[in-house]
Amino acid sequence: MRLNNPNQNHLLAALLDAEFDRLSPHLDPIMMRLGDVLYESGAAINHVYFPTSSIVSLHYVLENGSSSEIAGVGNEGMLGISLFMGGNTTPSRAVVQTAGHGYRLKSHLLLEEFNRAGPVMRLLLRYTQALLTQMSQTAICNRHHTVDQQLCRWLLLTLDRLPTSELTMTQELIANMLGVRREGVTVAAGRLQAKGYISNRRGHISVLDRHGLEGDVCECYEVVKKEFARLMSDVRQRQEVK
Known part of the structure; x- marks a missing residue:
């Protein structure tokens, strides 16, 4: 490919x-x-x-x-x-x-x-439902869960879309994504690094222990992941057959 x-x-x-x-x-x-x-x-x-x-x-x-x-x-x-x-x-x-x-x-x-x-219509409508679930869960997460949990959710969702565990991302940009103060992301990232889950350098995050992140993340990550899998699972099976 x-x-x-x-x-x-x-x-x-x-x-x-x-x-x-x-x-x-x-x-x-x-x-x-x-x-x-x-x-x-x-x-x-x-x-x-x-x-x-x-x-x-x-x-x-x-x-x-x-x-x-x-x-x-x-x-x-x-x-x-x-x-x-x-x-x-x-x-x-x-x-x-x-x-x-x-x-x-x-x-x-x-x-x-x-x-x-x-x-095509059925495929796009099912994808849209999954995307709306992500939007709804993000709103709930930002209102009810800690910055540490939000950061874990964001990191895991990002990892799911990349072939690598290396992220080029500043803490300021992450703070803008989550809608929180940069200081809050700095503290949360420091705690995750102290647990050995990530290595955090200026503008660069390496995920060292994905299972650790999955253990600390709120239920929002799993809700989004399961909904995408439920709606798109047979799509992936057809993709494999082709």
């Missing part, structure tokens, strides 16, 4: 041959750089995006400019679900959290495929 291949994205890999053949000539491979803004809140959706090795963070931005992450999207999904949910604008800001590759597709092409009311 070459460095950037559509099949690295789970949704694209799950398409039937006829659907993939219609869309693949229009898939534009792109580099997603750290900090790139794919959508601004309220902007029209001209393209949808399918990350392969990158991760994109969806933020809700308040009037005073502050924001926090409501969901992350990696190789399991896509950006631009508002397109087929009845609107042509997005309520959130989409920012590249982890640099990598992905594919861009003109929105009208995906909408045409969705409106066939066939397998």
Whole structure:
């Protein structure tokens, strides 16, 4: 498999041959750089995006400019679900959290495929339900769980989308993701490092003990993981058969 291949994205890999053949000539491979803004809140959706090795963070931005992450999207999904949910604008800001590759597709092409009311529609609606579960659980987690637990959840969800245990990420950026003070992330990361779960250097986090993180994380991580598995499990089986 070459460095950037559509099949690295789970949704694209799950398409039937006829659907993939219609869309693949229009898939534009792109580099997603750290900090790139794919959508601004309220902007029209001209393209949808399918990350392969990158991760994109969806933020809700308040009037005073502050924001926090409501969901992350990696190789399991896509950006631009508002397109087929009845609107042509997005309520959130989409920012590249982890640099990598992905594919861009003109929105009208995906909408045409969705409106066939066939397998693509069912696949995207099931993915949307899983994404909404992640958003709901993130809201609950940010309200009821400690910063340590939120950080464990965020690290594990990020690891699930990457082939490595090395994360290039500043504590300030993580604080912006979680919507907490940077000092809170510093203290939480220090505690995880003291337990031997992570090694934390400036702008770089190495996960040394994933099982330790899984032992300390709140139930939110497992809820999101199980819902994605429940909704997309047979999609992965069809993918393996192809």
